[in-house]
Amino acid sequence: MDRPAGVFDVRYEQDMAVVRTGPQWATLIGFLILLAVLPLFAGSYFLSFMILTGIALIAVLGLNILTGYAGQISLGHQAFVAVGAYTTAVLMDSFHWNFWATVPMAGIAAAGVGVLFGLPSFRLKMLYLTMSTLAAQFIIMAFFNHAFPDYFHSVSGIRVNRPELWGIDFRENEAFYYVVIVIAVLMTFFAKNLVRSRSGRAFVAIRDNDLAGEVIGINVARYKLYAFAIGCFYAGIAGSLWATYFRNVNPPHFHIDVSIWYLGCLIVGGMGTTVGAVFGVLFLRIIKELVTFISPILSGMVSPIDAPKIAPGLAVISWTSVVVLFLIFEPRGLAHTWEVLKSRFRHWPFKYSI
Amino acid sequence: MVSFLQFITGGLFLGGMYTLIALGIVTIYKSTRVFNLSQGWMVTLGAFMLVTLVKWFGPVPGVIAGLAFGALLGLAVDRLLMRPLIGQPLIAAFLLTIMLAYIFEGINILVWGSFSYEMPLKLPGHPIRLGEVVLGHSLLWGIGVAILAFAAFSLFYWRTLMGRVMRATAEDHQTAQSLGLPVKGVFSLSWVLAGMLSIIGGLFLGVVSGVNMLMYQSLLGAIAVVLLGGLDSIAGAIVGGMILGLIQSLVTGYLSPSLADVIPYIILLGILIIKPYGLFGLVRIERL
Numbered sequence: 001m002d003r004p005a006g007v008f009d010v011r012y013e014q015d016m017a018v019v020r021t022g023p024q025w026a027t028l029i030g031f032l033i034l035l036a037v038l039p040l041f042a043g044s045y046f047l048s049f050m051i052l053t054g055i056a057l058i059a060v061l062g063l064n065i066l067t068g069y070a071g072q073i074s075l076g077h078q079a080f081v082a083v084g085a086y087t088t089a090v091l092m093d094s095f096h097w098n099f100w101a102t103v104p105m106a107g108i109a110a111a112g113v114g115v116l117f118g119l120p121s122f123r124l125k126m127l128y129l130t131m132s133t134l135a136a137q138f139i140i141m142a143f144f145n146h147a148f149p150d151y152f153h154s155v156s157g158i159r160v161n162r163p164e165l166w167g168i169d170f171r172e173n174e175a176f177y178y179v180v181i182v183i184a185v186l187m188t189f190f191a192k193n194l195v196r197s198r199s200g201r202a203f204v205a206i207r208d209n210d211l212a213g214e215v216i217g218i219n220v221a222r223y224k225l226y227a228f229a230i231g232c233f234y235a236g237i238a239g240s241l242w243a244t245y246f247r248n249v250n251p252p253h254f255h256i257d258v259s260i261w262y263l264g265c266l267i268v269g270g271m272g273t274t275v276g277a278v279f280g281v282l283f284l285r286i287i288k289e290l291v292t293f294i295s296p297i298l299s300g301m302v303s304p305i306d307a308p309k310i311a312p313g314l315a316v317i318s319w320t321s322v323v324v325l326f327l328i329f330e331p332r333g334l335a336h337t338w339e340v341l342k343s344r345f346r347h348w349p350f351k352y353s354i
Numbered sequence: 355m356v357s358f359l360q361f362i363t364g365g366l367f368l369g370g371m372y373t374l375i376a377l378g379i380v381t382i383y384k385s386t387r388v389f390n391l392s393q394g395w396m397v398t399l400g401a402f403m404l405v406t407l408v409k410w411f412g413p414v415p416g417v418i419a420g421l422a423f424g425a426l427l428g429l430a431v432d433r434l435l436m437r438p439l440i441g442q443p444l445i446a447a448f449l450l451t452i453m454l455a456y457i458f459e460g461i462n463i464l465v466w467g468s469f470s471y472e473m474p475l476k477l478p479g480h481p482i483r484l485g486e487v488v489l490g491h492s493l494l495w496g497i498g499v500a501i502l503a504f505a506a507f508s509l510f511y512w513r514t515l516m517g518r519v520m521r522a523t524a525e526d527h528q529t530a531q532s533l534g535l536p537v538k539g540v541f542s543l544s545w546v547l548a549g550m551l552s553i554i555g556g557l558f559l560g561v562v563s564g565v566n567m568l569m570y571q572s573l574l575g576a577i578a579v580v581l582l583g584g585l586d587s588i589a590g591a592i593v594g595g596m597i598l599g600l601i602q603s604l605v606t607g608y609l610s611p612s613l614a615d616v617i618p619y620i621i622l623l624g625i626l627i628i629k630p631y632g633l634f635g636l637v638r639i640e641r642l
Contacts, residue, residue: 120626127585
């Protein structure tokens with residue numbers, strides 16, 4: 001932990017604080033105020049960008065706890081998002097629940113399914129566990145595709161209405177933005193705190209060496225299940241918001257590509273850091289928007305036969321190449337780059353020291 | 355009874371294709387310990403490439419050019435992407451192959467678009483008639499080639515010097531390096547072999563069912579084969595492939611086609627829970 005010269009911790013509370021110095025408080029509060037007033041001057045395009053980023057951030061934070069901290073790589077995270085989305089949609093559509101009651105239910109349902117598919121982690125490690133989460137992705141999505149057509153309406157999709165609270169109508173994106181951002185900020189805060197707690201340290205111990213963790217008295221099986229439960233709880237909340245944002249729940253939304261995209265966000269941002277999840281999601285979201293902006297221009301430059309290939313091709317190649325470059329040249333992700341930058345700034349004109 | 359025989363043949367053909375993909379994955383895994391998830395995508399890319407090459411050069415030179423392309427593809431992946439990751443955690447290389455799969459998919463879309471193509475190639479022979487049953491000769495070719503590939507790989511691994519070098523490398527990289535074996539060369543060779551296998555798989559799959567973008571969706575099921583047979587077992591690749599192909603074909607025929615897509619993953623989850631190292635896989639004891 002690197003701090004400006006002259007800042008010392010004299011009490012335990014200071015040593016444990018997340019926000020340590022005055023300037024940090026100032027930037028944090030300034031950032032929150034900026035988030036709060038954003039809808040006043042941002043266009044609808046930027047608002048929907050922020051909402052989608054917020055939803056993806058919640059999902060990636062969950063994946064970060066599961067994969068980044070506890071080391072259980074999941075290739076099926078979007079399926080757990082789907083569990084959350086379907087919980088909200090079915091409860092609102094078939095049982096006429098209130099939206100606000102379905103959000104925690106979506107998280108709990110996803111956590112339950114996550115624990116179920118986390119059970120193989122008792123025996124399996126690394127590659128083998130990854131394969132079982134891949135199986136989870138396909139089995140869960142096949143379930144939503146084929147089981148209970150009366151509830152899941154896999155052909156037409158389930159329509160979801162946006163909620164209302166205290167006279168505020170959340171059908172407008174300006175209002176819905178606040179729902180997503182408030183939940184995202186709370187979840188980020190919770191994730192940041194969780195990893196400093198006893199459970200968080202147990203997760204890191206399991207990730208670094210599970211046998212050694214077991215030897216020093218960590219109940220590995222239980223903490224693996226905790227990691228699955230918490231990670232998938234995040235996914236469920238994200239799914240609930242996803243369903244209400246798109247107002248329609250359809251199996252193609254929850255393709256494995258998105259699961260891989262979440263993993264890509266984590267790699268780009270840096271596994272095992274909360275700030276990395278934020279950086280990674282923002283970075284890959286911006287690349288996605290850039291591609292949708294550039295590809296019509298590129299399509300205009302090639303022959304009409306080739307034009308329709310550009311957009312879908314670039315959409316896939318762009319972010320995966322970025323992830324590959326990060327894996328080769330900066331495996332610790334943007335979070336590490338950020339630390340290096342800060343350290344350089346502090347030690348200038350000397351060389352950085354990370 | 356008639357349809358049963360046809361399901362069996364179809365299943366064996368599918369199993370043969372699974373075997374070809376699984377052989378590629380196993381070859382890479384055995385020597386480099388990297389699980390190549392993009393093998394199915396390499397098969398698809400190979401099939402598209404074959405369509406173009408056969409159109410340009412005619413059947414036989416086209417297929418030879420395709421094999422050269424597969425070898426180059428494997429070599430390029432190893433030298434450009436895998437070599438810099440030596441020394442990193444293995445899981446990084448695994449994640450890279452996932453991303454690689456999507457890069458292949460993007461290249462496919464950019465170059466060939468999302469259309470279906472016919473493989474402009476006929477396999478010699480004609481359908482065999484057994485009473486009322488008509489067996490497509492392309493299917494039999496596919497099964498035969500899969501068995502041939504299995505036999506060739508077994509011979510290569512157990513009878514040739516290079517095969518012994520590869521098995522030694524598979525045992526332990528550091529020991530192999532200190533004994534003077536060309537470990538990096540073995541890595542490259544296994545990627546080249548996997549690339550050529552993917553071209554062969556793409557050829558037969560393309561002839562039978564056409565070349566389209568949906569291929570890798572079904573080919574992802576091959577990872578279930580690899581885990582069923584054991585990650586480092588050549589025999590496991592063919593046994594697992596045939597078992598999965600038969601089950602999938604019979605389920606499609608008798609129960610419901612919608613169930614068939616999930617079958618590989620249900621088997622995958624089952625085998626992982628019951629016997630994680632697969633039927634013939636080597637059980638590694640973990641040490642601190």
